Amino acid sequence: MEDKKQFLCGVVEGFYGRPWTMDQRKVLFQWMQSWGLNTYLYGPKDDLKHRLLWREVYSQEEEGQLRTLIKEAQSRGQRFVYALSPGQDIVFSSSCDLTLLKRKLRQVSDLGCQAFAILFDDIDHSMCQADSETFSSFAHAQTTVTNDIYRFLGEPPVFLFCPTEYCGSLCSPSVSKSPYLQTIGEDLLPDITVIWTGSKVISRKLSVDCLAEVESVLQRPPLIWDNLHANDYDSRRLFLGPFKGREPQLRSHLRGLLLNPNCEFEANYIPLHSLGSWFRAGKEERNDEECEYCPDRALSAALHDWMDELNQPLQAGRQSTRADQRSSAPTGRCKTPDRSDCPSTLRGPSAVAKLPVFPLISSSPPSSPVKGETEAREAERKRSNQPRQPNHQTQGSRPHVASCGGRGQKGQSWGLCGGKDLLNGRVLSESSPLGTWRDCFHLCGKTTGADLLGVESEPWAFKGGVSGEVQMLLPIGSNNELFTHPPPLFPTSRLYNIRPYHSKDKLEMYRMVRQLHLRNQGGQESSVAHPDIVGDRCFGPCLALCPEYCFILEDELGVCGCVLGILDVRSFAKRCQANWMPAMRDKYPQKGGNTHSSTQELIKLMEEDQGEYPDSLLYHFPSQLRLDALPELVDVSVSRTLLTALLTALKANGSQGVFCEVQPTDRQRLEFLTKLGFLEILRGEARSREGVVLGRLL
Numbered sequence: 001m002e003d004k005k006q007f008l009c010g011v012v013e014g015f016y017g018r019p020w021t022m023d024q025r026k027v028l029f030q031w032m033q034s035w036g037l038n039t040y041l042y043g044p045k046d047d048l049k050h051r052l053l054w055r056e057v058y059s060q061e062e063e064g065q066l067r068t069l070i071k072e073a074q075s076r077g078q079r080f081v082y083a084l085s086p087g088q089d090i091v092f093s094s095s096c097d098l099t100l101l102k103r104k105l106r107q108v109s110d111l112g113c114q115a116f117a118i119l120f121d122d123i124d125h126s127m128c129q130a131d132s133e134t135f136s137s138f139a140h141a142q143t144t145v146t147n148d149i150y151r152f153l154g155e156p157p158v159f160l161f162c163p164t165e166y167c168g169s170l171c172s173p174s175v176s177k178s179p180y181l182q183t184i185g186e187d188l189l190p191d192i193t194v195i196w197t198g199s200k201v202i203s204r205k206l207s208v209d210c211l212a213e214v215e216s217v218l219q220r221p222p223l224i225w226d227n228l229h230a231n232d233y234d235s236r237r238l239f240l241g242p243f244k245g246r247e248p249q250l251r252s253h254l255r256g257l258l259l260n261p262n263c264e265f266e267a268n269y270i271p272l273h274s275l276g277s278w279f280r281a282g283k284e285e286r287n288d289e290e291c292e293y294c295p296d297r298a299l300s301a302a303l304h305d306w307m308d309e310l311n312q313p314l315q316a317g318r319q320s321t322r323a324d325q326r327s328s329a330p331t332g333r334c335k336t337p338d339r340s341d342c343p344s345t346l347r348g349p350s351a352v353a354k355l356p357v358f359p360l361i362s363s364s365p366p367s368s369p370v371k372g373e374t375e376a377r378e379a380e381r382k383r384s385n386q387p388r389q390p391n392h393q394t395q396g397s398r399p400h401v402a403s404c405g406g407r408g409q410k411g412q413s414w415g416l417c418g419g420k421d422l423l424n425g426r427v428l429s430e431s432s433p434l435g436t437w438r439d440c441f442h443l444c445g446k447t448t449g450a451d452l453l454g455v456e457s458e459p460w461a462f463k464g465g466v467s468g469e470v471q472m473l474l475p476i477g478s479n480n481e482l483f484t485h486p487p488p489l490f491p492t493s494r495l496y497n498i499r500p501y502h503s504k505d506k507l508e509m510y511r512m513v514r515q516l517h518l519r520n521q522g523g524q525e526s527s528v529a530h531p532d533i534v535g536d537r538c539f540g541p542c543l544a545l546c547p548e549y550c551f552i553l554e555d556e557l558g559v560c561g562c563v564l565g566i567l568d569v570r571s572f573a574k575r576c577q578a579n580w581m582p583a584m585r586d587k588y589p590q591k592g593g594n595t596h597s598s599t600q601e602l603i604k605l606m607e608e609d610q611g612e613y614p615d616s617l618l619y620h621f622p623s624q625l626r627l628d629a630l631p632e633l634v635d636v637s638v639s640r641t642l643l644t645a646l647l648t649a650l651k652a653n654g655s656q657g658v659f660c661e662v663q664p665t666d667r668q669r670l671e672f673l674t675k676l677g678f679l680e681i682l683r684g685e686a687r688s689r690e691g692v693v694l695g696r697l698l
Contacts, residue, residue: 008079008158008223008256008454009273010039019104024265025069029076031269033277037284040073041117041258043083043162057107067111074112081158083117092127092141093134101145102152117195118146121166138164139183160223161188164193164587168210169200175213176278185219193255200229202459205245211253229271230260233459238267242274242302244295248282269309272300295433339657379690494555496638501550501562503635506543508559509552510535513628530588539564541580545572551645553629553638561629561639563646567653569613569624617681621657621695623650629667640676651698658698661691670694 013020020028032040058066069479073080084105091097105116126139135141140165141527150159163184165171171178184194196214198206206224215221229239239262246257259275261268274295281293517534542550542564549565565574625646629639642658650658659681662669673694682693 002144005124006038007251007254007279007282008036008039008258009275010041010078010258012041012225012258014043014083020265022065022068026072028265028268028272029073029078031272032276033076035273036280037272038077038277039079039081039158039256039258041081041083043081043085043119063107063111066108070112079115079158079159081115081117082113083119083160085119085121085140087120087123087164088600091130093130098145098148102149105153106148109153113154114156114485116149116156117160117162118149119162119195120164121162121195123164125164131174136605137179137183139180140187143184143187146192147187152190155191158193159191160193160512161194162225166195166225167197167199167201167203168214172328175210176217177371177480178217182219185217188218190220193216193223195225198226200458202227203245204228206588207251208247208253211250213252221253221255224254225258225260227260227264228282229268231262235263238264238642240267240270242295242299243271243278244274246278248278248293251282263617265556269306270299270302274298277301278330297485342423343588356525414560437438447523492635494635495561496635497554498554498638498642499554501543501547501552503547505552505559506535506539509539509543509562512559512562512630513538516628516630519631533588536584536587538628541576542566542626544580545575549646549649551642551649553633561627561634561642563625563642565646565658566624567655568622569618570622572624573612592694614682615631617659617693617695620697621659621681623658623678624657625650625660627660636672639672643676645696647696655698661693661696664692 013025013028029040032038066095070080082105084101086097086101090101108116120142127135127138127141127330131141135144142161146161150156153159161184163181164520165178165180168175171181175181188194197203203226211222224246228243228245229241231239233235235533243259257279259271261271277298278293432621514531514534539562544568549567551558551563553561625643627639627643631640633639647658660678662671662673672690676696678694678696680692681695
C-alpha cells in the first residue's frame, strides 16, 4: 500500500459550475501526469439539487461513467478521491441515515476507489432535537459519524474531512480558541486529514505562522483546499495568473494542496501548469536559484507550452497524442520547466508556424511578429539573471492582487488612526470578537470600492461586468456585505417593497413596534396603558423631526419593518428638548399619580434617550440609526437592502459615520450588523445604559 504521508497535490472538481465532459477530464489527467500532480478530488460539492443524492446509489449508467473516470485517473497515476457532502440533510444520530451513507460509499469503493472525503462545509451549525440529545456538540456529531465511516471503509490511506469552520475568518472566536476546531482535533482519528482554505475562503497568501497555528489546534498538518483560481462565484471573470503566494517551504506544514480551478476547463492550463512547477520545486533537495520556484518564470514557461499546444494542428486525437509525448519525455532534476530560457521537456516539435510570443511583465508595447519570439526570450533571459525581489510588502501598502482584472496599483498608504486612543480609554482590545476601533478606520475609511478592491474583502464582494464597475464607484466604504444578496434560507414567493416614509404609515409603524414590545414583555397587554407610548418613544422623534431619513419595508400584509435615521445627533437632541419632550409631557401628564407605572417608566426612558453621547463618538459618527423588523421576516437580504437605503441617504447628505445601540443579549442583531461592517465602539458607557454601541464609517 502506498505511503500515507505522500504529499497530495492536484485538482478539485465538483459538479457545481463545472460541466466538464469525460474527454476533458481525460485531458486533465494527462496534464496532471505530465506536470507531476498526483491527486484528483471529485464529488457533488455545493450543488443544491444534488444534496439528496447521497441517499441513493448510482444507477447502472452513472456507475459505468464513474468506473471509467476512476480507471482513467488510476491509469495516469492519479489518486482518485471521491467526496460527498451529506451535512445539509443528514440526521447524525439516525442509524438509517448512516447505513444509507455507507451503502453509497461502499458502491464507490467497489468501483475501485480507494480514497474518500466527507465534506461538512457551508452548512448550518444547529442540530435537530434527536442529535442534540445524542451529541454534546455539532463537532462531536461530525467526528462520530466520520470516524465510523472511516473504520467502515477499512481505514483507507487517504480520507479527508472538511470542517464547517474551514478557514480563519469562519472560526469563533479565533482559530486557536475555537471550541469546534478543538473538538475536531481531539476526537477525529489521527490518520484522517482535515481540509483548510487558509485565513479566508479565498486566501491570497498562506503563511507558515498561520498554518502552524492550525496544525497545533487540529493536531495534524492540514490539507489546503485552495480557491485561488476558482471563479464559480462570478462567471464574468477568469483567473489566468500563475500559482503564487504559497512558498514551496509550506509543504512541511501541509498534508497536501488541491487547487479549485476555473469553471471553464480550457482556462486552467496556466494555473495547473504553474501548480506543477510549484510542486516540483518543493520536492527538490538543492537550494540553488535554479531550483527555486518563481511565479514569473512559471508563468512564462506555462505560456510558452500553452502556445505550443495551441499551435498544434486540429485533428482527431491530437490532445491525447501531445500529452502522451509529454508524459513519456525525460525530466531533469534541476532543470525545472518554470525556466523559460531552458529547453522545456514538455514541448514537442511544432508542425505549423508558431504565433509570436511577447515579453512578459513589460511596459513597452509588444514587438513585431517577425522578431517577437526572439526578443521575448532575450528579455526573459535578462530578467531571470536579475536579483530576486523579496516577496513581501511593507506594512500599510496594498498587496498586489494578480487576479483582479489587471487594475493598476495605487501608491498611497492606508489612512490609519495610528493606534491612538480616540475614545478616552474606551477602545476595545485587539481580542474583541467584534473588531476594534483601529479596524474600523482600516476597513471603513473614506474610500470608494475601487480603492479597496481585493484587499480585505473576499474576491466575490465585487462582481465583474457593468454592475461591478458601478459598485466600485459607490462611496459606501469597504465592507461589501451590503451589496451581497444571498437567497433566503427558505423558499418564498413573498414580495417586498422598500420606500420612503409617509405620514399615513405612522399608525402601522406604531402597531408594529408595540407588537414587538409586547413580545419582549411576554405578551402582557396590560403592561402598557397608553397605546401610543411605545411608538412615541421608539419612532416618534424621528418621524416628527427628520422623516426624510425614514424608510419603510412592507409586504402584502402591510408594514413589516422600518429603518430610521438621524443625520446630526447633536442638533437633533437640541430640537427634541425644545419641541418633542414638551409635547410628550402634555400628552402624558401625571394626574395625581394615576398614570400607569409602565407609562411613567417609558416616559422617563424617553427623556433619557435624549441624553448626550460622548463628543469623541459623535465626532466620527455624527449620525444614528434604528432598524426594526417583525420576526416573521426571514429573508436577511431584505433587511440588508433596507439598511443600505438609509446609509446611502446619510452619506449623500454629508454624514461620515453612523452608529446604533443594540442590547448585548441580542446576538442575532449584533451578528447581522457586524457582518455589514459595524464594529463595537462603546459598551455600557453611553449615558449609563447597558446597550452596545456599534459604529460604521461611511
